[in-house]
Amino acid sequence: MEKLTREDCLRFDLDDPLAHFKNEFSLPEQMIYMSGNSLGAMPVRAIAKAHQTVAEEWGRGLVKSWNQHDWFHMTTRLGALIAPTIGADDDEVVMTDSTGINVFKVLSAALTLRPERCRILMEGSNFPTDNYTAQGLVKLLGADHEIVYAEGDEIAEKIDDSIAVVCLTQVHYKTGRVLNMHDLTAKAHAVGAVTIWDLCHSAGAMVVDLNGCNVDFAVGCTYKYYNGGPGSPAFIFAARRHHGKALQPLTGWYGHKSPFAFERDYTPAADIVQMLSGTQPILSMSVAEVGLEIMSRVNMAQIRAKSLRLGDVFIQLLQQECPDAGFELVSPSDDSRGSQIALSHPQGYAIVQALISCGVVGDFRAPNILRFGLTPLYLRYVDIWDAIAHIKDIMGTGRWQEPRFNQRHAVT
Amino acid sequence: MEKLTREDCLRFDLDDPLAHFKNEFSLPEQMIYMSGNSLGAMPVRAIAKAHQTVAEEWGRGLVKSWNQHDWFHMTTRLGALIAPTIGADDDEVVMTDSTGINVFKVLSAALTLRPERCRILMEGSNFPTDNYTAQGLVKLLGADHEIVYAEGDEIAEKIDDSIAVVCLTQVHYKTGRVLNMHDLTAKAHAVGAVTIWDLCHSAGAMVVDLNGCNVDFAVGCTYKYYNGGPGSPAFIFAARRHHGKALQPLTGWYGHKSPFAFERDYTPAADIVQMLSGTQPILSMSVAEVGLEIMSRVNMAQIRAKSLRLGDVFIQLLQQECPDAGFELVSPSDDSRGSQIALSHPQGYAIVQALISCGVVGDFRAPNILRFGLTPLYLRYVDIWDAIAHIKDIMGTGRWQEPRFNQRHAVT
Structure with a gap:
């Protein structure tokens, strides 16, 4: 298989029919959010909707809103x-x-x-x-x-x-x-x-x-x-x-x-x-x-196609960029996979913590599973590239071995 | 019993140890809200809290907020x-x-x-x-x-x-x-x-x-x-x-x-x-x-004392101002009463609708019950006076008999 580059990923994004949906969500800058399979991202309009419901419907409509709204x-x-x-x-x-x-x-x-x-x-x-x-x-x-x-x-x-x-x-x-x-x-x-x-x-x-x-x-x-x-x-x-x-x-x-x-x-x-x-x-x-x-408003077949392809890109890049880092693919490699990638690694917890500290938010499930959620509405192919680059960096420099990432003090 | 005046009610409010709590709630101007036993009023700070929870905790903290917040x-x-x-x-x-x-x-x-x-x-x-x-x-x-x-x-x-x-x-x-x-x-x-x-x-x-x-x-x-x-x-x-x-x-x-x-x-x-x-x-x-x-932060004994007194004032004023309007007191007249006044009237539904249309928000329960919730944190004695004045006006002018109030089209 030919090597994938960051430019390939940017090109995939240009061709993505769902790409425009990302504008409807708000995510912190520099964060690559791969826990949407745990808690989805905030739609931009959620802020105004909350204000409307509290200030107008509850605050002014009060009990009448049960009917009026x-x-x-x-x-x-x-x-x-x-x-x-x-x-x-x-x-x-x-x-x-x-x-x-x-x-x-x-x-x-x-x-x-x-x-x-x-x-x-x-x-x-x-x-x-x-x-x-x-x-x-x-x-x-x-x-x-x-x-x-x-x-x-x-x-x-x-x-x-x-x-x-x-x-x-x-x-x-x-x-x-x-x-x-x-x-x-x-x-x-x-x-x-x-x-x-x-x-x-x-x-x-x-x-x-x-x-x-x-x-x-x-x-x-x-x-x-x-x-x-x-x-x-x-x-x-x-x-x-x-x-x-x-x-x-x-x-x-x-x-x-x-x-x-x-x-x-x-x-x-x-x-x-x-x-x-x-x-x-x-x-x-x-x-x-x-x-x-x-x-x-989303075409579910497009969601599924992008979700699978995001996963394929993830798997290919992990093998390409981090072949000896000790990860095993736990998720199916084919289309019997849902919308996440699960890896195993003996030091999974520390690695997830180190990734979170540099803005790549996945999660950990005992005893040794790293989960990365793939959410086609706001995750780009280039985000996958950048996430893998962070994994490569963390594994190469051994940063995940710092004591602060090894203390299992809390669930993420 | 001596007749109560609006000035008496204003004086009761001046002596009310709970009076300051009203500032913590937002209610539409001109509304006398007596359905707090159905849906309580909006605290002023609820608007900012909703914004904080949506925009900051969800929008920026995302899944990490399960721990961080x-x-x-x-x-x-x-x-x-x-x-x-x-x-x-x-x-x-x-x-x-x-x-x-x-x-x-x-x-x-x-x-x-x-x-x-x-x-x-x-x-x-x-x-x-x-x-x-x-x-x-x-x-x-x-x-x-x-x-x-x-x-x-x-x-x-x-x-x-x-x-x-x-x-x-x-x-x-x-x-x-x-x-x-x-x-x-x-x-x-x-x-x-x-x-x-x-x-x-x-x-x-x-x-x-x-x-x-x-x-x-x-x-x-x-x-x-x-x-x-x-x-x-x-x-x-x-x-x-x-x-x-x-x-x-x-x-x-x-x-x-x-x-x-x-x-x-x-x-x-x-x-x-x-x-x-x-x-x-x-x-x-x-x-x-x-x-x-x-x-x-509220002293519950003070809540109870004010709640009962609001009810006593309501009952006394209804008898004083609307003695022949056809209302029967359904609630107990003594301290075996909770924090509401229930009246019966054959035209209860139409009367409740007429009251709502002039800003006195109570509710109706079949077949003939008018309910007025007494919420000591934001209801004043003068509100009781004004509510009774509206009831007197509606009953005196027959406004509740207008056809639009007689249609049982919706639950309030």
Whole structure:
């Protein structure tokens, strides 16, 4: 393969159909931000939106803003913004609560569709909040229920007619490996199981086609690739065929058919609204709308193409510039990779700290993984070049061995 | 009783030890805001705090702000701000999620303390989200569990040794009636029941002494009397004696003993942190801190004294100025009243709309209740006079009968 130069990367940027989106985000100068898979960057308009929501809508509109600014329907309005980016219809998605809470809801709802089965299939190594939540639900439901764990290629084998629900995260949070949503969903349906997909590390970063894959339920977060802001609420997808049938048990007033009737007894809304529970954090929701609106204008195939190419350039440059630095590629080298590069290195923690100190912000996951998020809306090819140049410099000079980078005092 | 004049009200304001707090809030000119029991007013500093959190902490600090601005411990740090205002210790309160979700958690946790009992005692007429949530939990747990409903004075009678959990809202959302937390908790404990108090309409508006009453669990919201902003997250109190013992089932990663160990299996935190589930909406939390900080400087006995007196002045002036307007007092006339005045009137909806149109913002609850929230931090005695003057004017001129006020087109 021919050597890549910085000029090549600049040329890739000139040809990038998504390049103009970078202007919609604000990042500190000199920072190469590769943690957008943890917390997305701030859209420029987020500052004005926050001011508008606080000073005008809250400060002047006060309680009247629930109607005048339609705070009340923000969950469904923002859900409809997310829907086309994940292959869902507008009325199949709501934005609400956290991913963990939402897993509890859809897992409970899914189990009601298979009352004669008690087993949930999950990937034990993936981001733990889904596993923890399933464990909490299983404990609450009692002894018959259990979780079956499987990893990667084992998953398909373990999908049999004893399984009630297959609950999987599409992209592995640590390695970036993509599971085949289409085939695994088809396999699950073939044996009568219901499917839940966690899109935290895929939605907004690749082509996700929930209805094309006939998925039953999904959850995902908006503070990574959707750039919704720190801890912005998560979302739930429920296929329309399950509306009014698969009900979730966190039956707060927002999921009621007529919340303002203030009736004593719960009557579920007949649509996606039943997935709601309580009053939502309006300020976080309102500011998140800026990032969601940007994403709604993006061609997801272009996002995916750029994401993969950014990763290919990263891998090629690392081999080219730092062949003997001791890094191993943990992520897949092909298109079964999500939107991040994971490397392993015995001194991963110190290296990540040294990189952060010179403006290359990735993160570390125990025991030895360096993660670099690839966010096509604001990351350029030349940024990849410059990041690798910093890695080369740090490894060549041994700067990462300075004591200040070796103290594991905090999580980054 | 001697007639009250506007000058009397102005004199009361001059003597009010809380009067200076009004300067910390921004309200539209000419508005008399009496819906602070629904959505509290905006503290002046909320605007700058929102800007700081978005532009600086998110925009410049990005993912590093989880440590640098300690977003990660916001749930416990803000919980510790709330704690002294409700008679709790700092390590017994966390701010998180919505009231409904939190009711699910503490109700589940409380039931684990009485595994041999299956009945939950609630007040059916109170704000429905607690009832709805309990219904969802009971359905999930299965046939043995049931809810026993009781109203007002019946509640004490129905507390017997068949009851696992007594789950009550201290101040009635519609009438403003206060339940006796001390006596009902003592009665529950005498028969071996566990207690949960919903403080949505009491915390921040009156003296609440959870530990003085030996309460087991409590929940409450921060967007009413704490002025945390629209939909700002709720809080949970768990008495220290239950930490590590009464566990809640929404076991997301934030409740794990070591969340950043990313272990497959859930190990609960041994303290109040187990009441957490998922990642929280940082922007809504951060802005809410402004209101919580204000409340932490307030003497709650002074809040309660002013709240009751504002109500007494309201009642006296309504009788004095509008004796024949057809209003009935629904709230208690004595100190068993919370921080609102509820009136009934056959044309309540139209009257509330007419009042809103002239700047007196109260709200309406079906079928015939007008609610006026009394928020001592920014409501003056002279505001009560002026509100009553508007009511007198509207009733005297019949302006509320204009057709536009008779259409029940929207919820206020």
